[in-house]
Amino acid sequence: MLTEARAKNAAMHITGHLLYTKEVFVQCIEGPPESIESLWQCLQKDTRHHDIELLARGPVDQRKFNDWRMAFSSYPSLNRYNMPGFFPVDESGMTQAAAQCAAV
Numbered sequence: 001m002l003t004e005a006r007a008k009n010a011a012m013h014i015t016g017h018l019l020y021t022k023e024v025f026v027q028c029i030e031g032p033p034e035s036i037e038s039l040w041q042c043l044q045k046d047t048r049h050h051d052i053e054l055l056a057r058g059p060v061d062q063r064k065f066n067d068w069r070m071a072f073s074s075y076p077s078l079n080r081y082n083m084p085g086f087f088p089v090d091e092s093g094m095t096q097a098a099a100q101c102a103a104v
């Protein structure tokens with residue numbers, strides 16, 4: 001899923017971060033407004049999601065995740081393939097990248 005999402009994000013000039021802990025995904029996406037709107041529509045239609053919720057949306061001066069088509073923070077055990085852009089969460093369930101996302 002992440003590989004496909006990253007390819008599509010690259011084509012749409014989207015960057016961001018995905019956090020997965022306690023069976024909940026929290027995602028931060030950045031990019032041109034039309035790309036954001038298109039992805040948001042796709043995410044809402046994706047039947048793998050339940051109770052999808054928009055927490056905040058608005059313009060930013062600069063991207064926080066310029067280097068990542070979708071950085072991913074989660075439990076170290078999920079990094080089976082040593083994937084680039086993976087950040088293992090600490091005991092509190094956070095990473096530096098995830099904290100950046102929270103500071104919107």
Ligand SMILES: Cc1cc2nc3c(=O)[nH]c(=O)nc-3n(C[C@H](O)[C@H](O)[C@H](O)COP(=O)(O)O)c2cc1C
Pocket residue numbers: 001004005006008009018025027039042043044046048049070
């Ligand atoms: C937790 C989660 C995060 C996702 N993040 C992205 C993403 O960043 N970019 C993306 O293109 N698709 C993402 N997807 C997949 C989309 O929901 C959707 O399947 C994909 O955009 C293909 O949509 P399409 O077939 O309508 O083009 C994510 C799916 C899940 C479950």
